[in-house]
Amino acid sequence: MGLTDPASTLPGVGPKRAEALASLDIHTVGDVLFYFPFRYDDLQVKSLDEAADQEKITIKGIVVADPVVSRFGPRKNRLNVRVQVDRAVVMVTFFNQPWLKDKFTQGMEAAIYGKWDAKRHSMTGMKVLATQTEDAPSMAAIYPANKNIRQSTLAELAKAAFAKEQGHIPDIIPQVIREKLRLHSDEQLIQGMHWPKTPAEAKAARRTAIFREFFLFECQIQSLREDSQLAANGLAIPFDNQQVRGLIKTLPFALTTAQKRVVNEICADMRSPKHMNRLLQGDVGSGKTIVAAIALYAAVTARFQAALMVPTEVLAEQHFAKLTKLFADFPVKLALLTGTTKGKQRKATLEGLASGDIDIVIGTHALIQKAVDYANLGLAIIDEQHRFGVKQRQILQDKGLKPDLLAMTATPIPRTLAITTYGEMDVSTIDELPAGRQPITTTWVRHNQMREALQRMQQELNAHHQIFAITPLIAESEKIDLQNAEQLYADMQKVFGKAAKVALLHGQMKADEKDAIMRAFSDGEIDLLVSTTVVEVGVDVPNATVMLIMDADRFGLAQLHQLRGRVGRGKSAAYCILVADPKNDMGVERMQTMVTTTDGFKLAEKDLELRGSGDIFGDKQSGLPEFRVADPVADFATLSAAQQVAASLFKTDPSLSAPEFAPLRAYLARQQQLVGTLD
Template structure:
């Protein structure tokens, strides 16, 4: 028996239940054992004379009536049973749980958890904790479940897994690390998390479990870094420095010190035989694209090919136009490849990539299709890296001779989170803006102050400029009273149809629809674009001068900053108007800081302090790993300790070849296999 066995080895788990468990990412017995509760119900027996009305509590007493099940509608029933608690008799009612009838026998003792009705002196039962022959726990774990599987089923299966394999749990955190940091072995963690005898045991288990989670994550990162450090996995790109300087001299502006530093860091990595895995992060408008252009050209001077992958067709077209202009006087053969590339042109591009007649290709997901092959791909640049999955990046890299990778992001992440988001990458940071970049005047107005904002929009439209109007929803919501995109589109069209063409853009549209609308806005055919956050990462529209964001308090500071960065890209003055009625002091503070600074790194740090790590960039956009227990912000000290422990371990034994590391080595190997099959 082993914890790597599939869940189907447990009683009552057939294919259907296994599929249901898989929706919770539970596929093996080990997954079940390490599927920990997110909180506990306190099941300590309460004195009813001290109980508050509607309080959830545990009562313990002797059964003084036979249980009776009464049906009162289709699939509806209630179970009534009376128990004597000290000198009082309490009526306990369970709804739609008729099978509990067999748990009660006259004259025996029972412990029941439920909601207390002080006025009626009755209890609405939620669970039977124990009977005469059972011990009542003092804490009950509450687990994350979904519509496919019940809480009680998960609990029963965890008990079955513990009974089968509780003695077979290997310790993946090495003994020396556990002893130094006074951590529990894995078996004690699992028992303490699922079946704690008291709050102290649960607390000790959770402390060790959080470290374990962070440590294993950091070990995965260190393992990836070892692959990059392996010379056999790399490619040296001996670029021509003189040709690079010639290109830089033709630029109509001077590079900032941060841009020069980033170019030097990237080029130094490219010359080395080890594999480059570098992230270029820079604020909105900091000039990442020109840095990318320089290193793309460096690759070409070494007689290698380069690929630039971006998330949208419109962005690909803009990059293609800019780079074609930049390389006009240089021997660079550059092509565009997207889903809309015509057949004849597409064939020519594919042939050119395969023969080496194309030096640089710019494209979307179309670049990772099977028929795209390269003669000598040396560098892959991925713009807005968080928009692509790990597997998508990997497919493009595997099309070449183990090419170097440069990922770019305009989402600044504070240093406190960099070790989780980008732990396996070297990071170059552009932390200054180019000279002449237009500042964006940011104001915050409440909804009853919209008149001045609308006047500003009309003034800009009459001056021939363009406007973004952003809202967080795309359809009516009964739960959240927000201005939604359809309604906002109607309002804006009604207000400005005489001076502007208004269009609507949201995430549920088909890709070709979105591209067509974004292209029309980019070309100036649409003057006012009402949109959800699909424009957060996107095209360069120098003529756009106003960004108005409705319900701005619903966005993170970093996201607001990203949206604001869509304007101010031309020579005209630019404005960002935040419309919000924040409900608390934190919300007010967030709006105020947006009006006070345009430093994306400062805003990201403030967002981290105000909202916590999980909310900063939105769950799908961040690139941050989703930890089950640990909070990278609240548990930062533990995260830092785990990182140091993992680094020390791999520095001493890069291959984890020592016998005591066998369980950890096996864990990492299994994770690699799982990643490959699930991505």
């Protein structure tokens, strides 16, 4: 038997149990062995005088009477055992475990773990740790379980798997690295994590487990980089530098130093025969779109097609309108392709892409549908990339001759998360805002100060400006007493309805309804848009000057900053009003941080510090890998070390051809990350 054999080869694992294990992402014998406990119960024997009421403790004593099983309801029973501990007799009760009766006989010594009831001087037994024929462990492993499978089953399977594989477990981390960093072998690691004899032993094993998890992840990242940077997998785009300079000269503003730097980084990648896989990150309003436009045009000057994929139809239309204006005096043919592109227009666009007649196409996920073929796609740009999955990005890349890929995001990413989320990509950062960008005045008011907020909103409506009003919920919730979109819409209509056009937008609407409302707001037909966070990306309204965010303490700082960035895009002063009654000091600190900080990168770091990684992108959008033992934030020093070690290893031996790397090479091949010579 080997670690890659199915878990069903272990004793007691039939189809039903195999399915239960799969629900925990356990499929192989190796998965069983590396499914580690997340904590341990202290099983050291404790004096009754030191035990607190309802504390879980271990007692050790002599059984002074034969155990008794009694029934007290349908399918309910209890086993009572009297145990003398020092000079006191303790009644230990096990519920619904009658089979434990055979473990006890009068006069024997036993160690029992359970919950101590100090008032009754009794214990609710949880497990029998030892009898005269067994040694008592000092620590008990607690596994992440679910309704499909019990703790005890996971513990039993770990023992069975180890008994079969002991002596045959390969070390994936090369010996030279283990010796340098004083890490356990995989066999020592498994023993130390599942069955530690002391807390120190468990801590040492956990140290290795954390590094191992990060190291294997970083090796996968390095293998992706090696693959993408192979000249054979890349595309050289010999753009015309003079023509690109000509486009830049026509811009009505000068590029910032940061914009010039990232344009040079992107253009160098495009000219190189290696495959570009670059992330462009920049704060809201930092000027990513013009950088993308320059890259698109560069591809066209080399007679390649280019595609720009965005998350919403309204944003696609806005980009199309801006680029059409930008390229008005240049020989560039543009097209728009979204889900609503129908009939003759759709047919003509598809034919133009297939024939090469269209140079640049802007669209939504419609760009990656099966019917869409490109004649010579050389560059693919994805805006707000965290809204698209890895598969969608891959499909777009597969549409051409392995086109260069530029992903863009307005969500500043702390270095902690950049290493894990975008480790296989090169990162370009626009870290300054263009001159003339309107500052956004941010204020925080409590619900009882709403009158101040309404006065500001009225002033802006009187000046014929537009307003966003954002709420975190779509409909009423009995559990969370928050202002919701429907109620806020009713309130805003009551206050402003006679003098302003108020509309409601939320995620449960049909796509065409949402697009129609966003389009109307963009065109100035709606004065006040009440919405959930669907407006976080995907709409550019220069005339919008107020962003009102209700129950702002329910949002992450990065998300609040994204929403704030929806205003201040025109020539008028802009305002962000946060309405919140935070319930603790952390909530107050977050609101104060928003008022005093406009730097998105600082806010993202603060969000990470205060709330953790889940709020940087929003639920299940981040693309963050799931680690079973390691924590990218808490264990960042180890993550950095693992990244450096993996990078150094691949720099020395990119194909992992040395014999001592064979287990690591085999592991990566199984992960289907390595290609070509690494298969």
